Each structure stands twice: as structure tokens, then as C-alpha cells.
Amino acid sequence: xxxxxDGVIYAQEDPAQSVYQVxxxxxxxxxxxxDGRRIIHGFHLPGEIFGLEREKLHLCSAEAVCDARLVRxxxxxxxxxxxxxxxxxxxxWWWLLLSRDRTAERLHFLTRANAIDKVADFLIDIAQRTGxxxxxxxxxxxxxxxxxxxxxxxxxxxxFSALRDKGLIACRGRTxxxxxxxFRRIPARTRGAARQAEADRSLRPSPLAPLAVAQxx
Amino acid sequence: xxxxxDGVIYAQEDPAQSVYQVxxxxxxxxxxxxDGRRIIHGFHLPGEIFGLEREKLHLCSAEAVCDARLVRxxxxxxxxxxxxxxxxxxxxWWWLLLSRDRTAERLHFLTRANAIDKVADFLIDIAQRTGxxxxxxxxxxxxxxxxxxxxxxxxxxxxFSALRDKGLIACRGRTxxxxxxxFRRIPARTRGAARQAEADRSLRPSPLAPLAVAQxx
DNA sequence: CGGGGATTTGATGCGCCTCAAGCTCCGTGG
DNA sequence: CCACGGAGCTTGAGGCGCATCAAATCCCCG
Numbered sequence: 001x002x003x004x005x006d007g008v009i010y011a012q013e014d015p016a017q018s019v020y021q022v023x024x025x026x027x028x029x030x031x032x033x034x035d036g037r038r039i040i041h042g043f044h045l046p047g048e049i050f051g052l053e054r055e056k057l058h059l060c061s062a063e064a065v066c067d068a069r070l071v072r073x074x075x076x077x078x079x080x081x082x083x084x085x086x087x088x089x090x091x092x093w094w095w096l097l098l099s100r101d102r103t104a105e106r107l108h109f110l111t112r113a114n115a116i117d118k119v120a121d122f123l124i125d126i127a128q129r130t131g132x133x134x135x136x137x138x139x140x141x142x143x144x145x146x147x148x149x150x151x152x153x154x155x156x157x158x159x160f161s162a163l164r165d166k167g168l169i170a171c172r173g174r175t176x177x178x179x180x181x182x183f184r185r186i187p188a189r190t191r192g193a194a195r196q197a198e199a200d201r202s203l204r205p206s207p208l209a210p211l212a213v214a215q216x217x
Numbered sequence: 218x219x220x221x222x223d224g225v226i227y228a229q230e231d232p233a234q235s236v237y238q239v240x241x242x243x244x245x246x247x248x249x250x251x252d253g254r255r256i257i258h259g260f261h262l263p264g265e266i267f268g269l270e271r272e273k274l275h276l277c278s279a280e281a282v283c284d285a286r287l288v289r290x291x292x293x294x295x296x297x298x299x300x301x302x303x304x305x306x307x308x309x310w311w312w313l314l315l316s317r318d319r320t321a322e323r324l325h326f327l328t329r330a331n332a333i334d335k336v337a338d339f340l341i342d343i344a345q346r347t348g349x350x351x352x353x354x355x356x357x358x359x360x361x362x363x364x365x366x367x368x369x370x371x372x373x374x375x376x377f378s379a380l381r382d383k384g385l386i387a388c389r390g391r392t393x394x395x396x397x398x399x400f401r402r403i404p405a406r407t408r409g410a411a412r413q414a415e416a417d418r419s420l421r422p423s424p425l426a427p428l429a430v431a432q433x434x
Numbered sequence: 435c436g437g438g439g440a441t442t443t444g445a446t447g448c449g450c451c452t453c454a455a456g457c458t459c460c461g462t463g464g
Numbered sequence: 465c466c467a468c469g470g471a472g473c474t475t476g477a478g479g480c481g482c483a484t485c486a487a488a489t490c491c492c493c494g
Contacts, residue, residue, distance in 0.1 A: 031325075033325075033329065037329070039325050039329070041321060041325075052314070053314070054311060054314035054315055054317075054318055059318065089306075093310070093313075094271060096310075096313055096314070096317065097269070097270070097271035097313070098271055099317055100271075100313065100316055100317045100320060101271055101276065103317060103320045103321050103324060104258060104320050106324060107320060107323060107324040107327065108250075108256050108258075108367075110324065110327075110328050111327050111328070111367035112250065112254075112256075112367060114481075114482090115481080115482070141439095141440070141441090142440075142441065142442095143440085143441095150325075150328035150329060151482080151483090152482070152483055152484075153440090153441080154441090154442080154443085154482090154483080154484080154485095155481090155482060155483075157440095157441060157442055157443085158442080158443080158482090160441095160442090161442075161443085173440090173441080173490090173491080331449070331450090332449080332450065358471095358472065358473090359472075359473065359474095360472080360473095368450080368451090369450070369451055369452075370472090370473080371450090371451075371452085371473095371474080371475085372449090372450060372451075374472095374473060374474055374475085375450090375474080375475080377473095377474090378474075378475085390458090390459080390472090390473080
């Protein structure tokens with residue numbers, strides 16, 4: 001399926017019938033606080049999966065950040081896959097645990113780090129997930145990043161400026177180049193996180209044929 | 218098995234061979250940032266399960282908060298349970314999804330809420346999990362709470378005082394009584410969280426015989 | 435060339451961390 | 465039985481970081 005920028009893929013409270021994988025473009029999952037502020041749960045880049053729910057309804061909405069192509073996989077089909085192929089079931093299990101661990105890791109980081117480190121970490125994360133060696137073209141706005149990191153857009157912008165002034169990145173609008181290799185390890189991450197990230201990158205081959213190379217969250 | 222207060226159940230990087238369920242007392246899972254500060258991932262109360270890992274090693278340590286009794290369940294046994302009983306496998310799957318959702322919910326809350334709301338939410342959470350109708354005996358210190366909520370111990374203490382001054386709680390040391398019913402819904406939670414909490418409380422019966430009524434995280 | 439959203443920059447205030455004392459409670463030894 | 469000590473907790477003062485309000489600038493696109 002195909003979705004234009006800002007298009008709604010599913011809304012919060014919609015029946016959760018499918019799981020999705022991004023083919024191209026980018027997707028954000030989001031919800032709103034009671035006082036109306038937006039929370040972005042995560043961004044989903046090509047190859048990554050989203051939409052798996054515990055209950056019958058989606059807990060958050062999903063929107064295309066920019067024009068995006070997706071593959072949809074029905075719940076029943078996923079269930080069938082897991083039932084008939086033990087390795088597929090194992091892969092899903094493992095993928096879900098990874099998703100949980102990443103969320104926990106993000107929690108600790110966002111709770112402790114300052115604004116500059118958050119933005120730096122975000123850029124490194126995007127670079128790694130896109131397989132980039134430093135140059136990245138951000139699909140999302142500063143507002144999106146702010147709502148994802150729990151900062152104000154102004155603070156995000158100031159963090160970009162600070163990183164540029166320090167010579168750690170070069171950027172113009174949404175084009176960013178990560179300059180400093182040393183910059184690639186952020187303080188305040190929990191011990192062992194580096195080792196874990198290493199393990200994550202060498203993703204085990206997955207038997208989830210149409211949904212291969214699952215990058216959770 | 219039995220463990221005294223502050224006793225180590227397993228250490229970070231230990232081989233992850235078992236899953237545990239708390240029978241009595243309380244357990245904390247924790248790790249340390251590179252600069253030495255302590256991060257408490259979660260508290261585990263009677264009936265709750267912890268220790269399930271994606272990899273061969275534990276990502277964080279587990280310690281008894283106070284004297285505690287635990288049940289240990291080996292990985293192989295868990296695997297066998299899942300293989301032979303489809304309903305058990307489903308329950309584990311569901312439990313893991315719940316764990317993920319709770320972590321995500323906590324992430325958004327801790328990123329947005331102020332110190333008083335964090336502490337208030339923490340107290341309500343503990344009260345709900347212990348099945349208390351208001352009176353709770355905290356097993357953990359203010360320092361533990363601080364490291365769990367990402368606050369300083371002083372700020373946690375001030376939050377307790379502020380809640381007391383507002384007439385929302387009564388407390389003396391680690392004994393707390395939640396006074397205001399209206400206080401039981403905290404702002405800044407994401408929409409639908411109330412409905413979700415409702416669903417969580419009516420926990421579906423689990424076929425995990427020795428590890429029944431699984432409360433994740 | 436004009437318009438409007440996205441981004442940047444500036445000024446100000448509040449909230450939490452840090453450093454620093456007191457205070458409470460409880461166990462221990464005199 | 466009471467003085468002592470120490471850990472846990474509370475309270476106070478000051479400073480830094482981020483949110484907020486405000487305004488200027490960039491840049492894309494018609």
C-alpha cells in the first residue's frame with residue numbers, strides 16, 4: 001500500500017487487524033496527552049515493523065511522515081506463520097523482546113540525558129538504522145523530533161545549532177552530516193549498551209519471509 | 218528460594234538461566250550509567266515476574282529490596298511449557314506485549330510529567346499492584362524511588378511533603394495513605410491510558426500454572 | 435515576487451539538581 | 465535506661481537547563 005505525507009495509516013482505537021512493514025519513506029506512531037500535546041512513540045524506517053498490538057484496538061495512531069510504501073500482514077496470517085513454523089515463532093518472540101529492551105533503554109536515556117545528548121543520540125540512531133555512514137536526510141520536522149524526544153521544538157533547534165558550533169555535525173535544514181566519530185558514543189547510556197547495540201546490528205537472519213530483518217519499535 | 222534485604226539475586230552480565238516470580242517481599246532490577254549513577258528499572262511485587270531476557274546474559278542486576286521469597290523457573294522448563302501448551306504460549310506472548318506497553322507508557326509519563334505527578338503516579342501504581350485501597354507500606358527507600366523515577370532523593374522527599382501539604386496523602390516514613398480519590402487520575406497520561414489500566418486490572422486467567430497471574434515489568 | 439510554514443534566535447521565568455544543614459528514628463553500648 | 469551514632473529523611477539556598485513567549489529569518493513553492 002501507498003500513503004502520502006501526513007496521511008493516516010490507522011487511528012488510535014481503530015481495530016488492530018494488521019502488522020505493517022515499511023518499504024520506503026517513514027512512519028510515525030503517536031498519541032495525545034489529555035491536555036492535547038502530541039507524543040510521538042517512534043519513527044519507523046524502511047525494513048522496520050510496527051502495529052503489533054496486545055489488544056483488539058490500536059493504542060496509538062500511525063501516520064506517514066512523508067510519502068511511504070508499506071506492506072500489510074494480517075493478524076491471522078501472522079498467527080498462521082507462527083503456528084506452522086517454529087523458527088518464525090521464535091523470531092517473533094525474539095523481536096518482541098528486542099523491542100521491549102529498546103524501549104527500556106530509551107526510557108533511561110530520555111530520563112537522564114540533557115537536550116544536546118538526546119538530539120545527538122537521535123541522529124546517531126537514525127544514521128545507524130538507515131545504514132548511513134554519516135550523511136542523513138531527515139524525513140521528519142523539528143517538531144516531530146521534539147515530540148519524540150520530549151523537548152520543545154526551540155530546544156531541538158538550539159541543540160542542532162550547538163552540535164554544529166561544536167563541529168560535531170554539519171547541517172542545513174534536514175540534511176545532516178555526522179562529522180565526529182568520537183561523538184558516536186554518548187555518555188549517560190547504561191553500561192553494556194554499546195555491546196548490546198553491537199549485537200543488534202548483526203541481526204540474526206529471520207525466517208519471517210515477507211517481513212524480513214525486523215527492526216522493532 | 219529466600220533472599221535477605223539488599224541481597225543480590227543475579228548480577229548484570231550473569232548468564233540468564235531462569236525466570237523468577239516474587240512470592241513475598243519486593244525486588245528491584247537495576248543497572249548503572251557509565252558515570253556510576255544507579256538506574257532502577259523496576260520494582261517487582263508479590264505475584265509479579267522478572268528476569269526474562271532476550272540474550273544469554275542478564276542486561277541488569279536484580280536485588281531484594283527487603284527480605285523476599287521467590288520461585289525460580291528454568292528457561293528450559295518455560296520453553297517446554299510453551300511448546301506443549303498453546304494457551305501457555307499465548308499467555309506468555311500476551312504478557313510480554315503488556316510489559317512492552319507498560320514500559321512505553323512509563324516512558325511517556327516520565328518524559329513529560331513534573332516531579333510531584335511522578336511521585337503521585339508511583340504511589341497510585343504501587344497501591345494498585347498491591348491491591349491496596351489506599352494504605353501502603355513502601356518497602357523501598359526514597360533513594361530507590363528517586364533512581365526509579367529519574368529524580369534526586371531531595372526532590373522525591375519534597376514531592377511527598379507537597380502531596381501531604383495538599384492533603385492528598387498522609388505519610389509517616391514509609392507508611393503512606395492515599396486520601397483523595399480524585400487524586401487517582403493523574404494528568405499528562407496519554408489518552409486511553411485509563412481504559413487500558415482498567416483492562417489490565419481484570420487480568421485474564423493465565424495457564425502458566427506455577428507462574429500464575431503474571432504482572433509484567 | 436509574495437506568502438506561509440519551518441526553523442532559528444533572543445529574553446525571561448520556573449522547576450529540578452546540587453550543595454549544605456538539620457532532623458527523626460532506631461539500634462547499640464555504656 | 466539513657467547517651468551516642470549513623471542512616472534515612474527533610475528542609476533550605478543557589479544555580480543551571482529547558483519551556484515559554486516573542487520575533488526575526490530562511491526557504492520552498494506557487
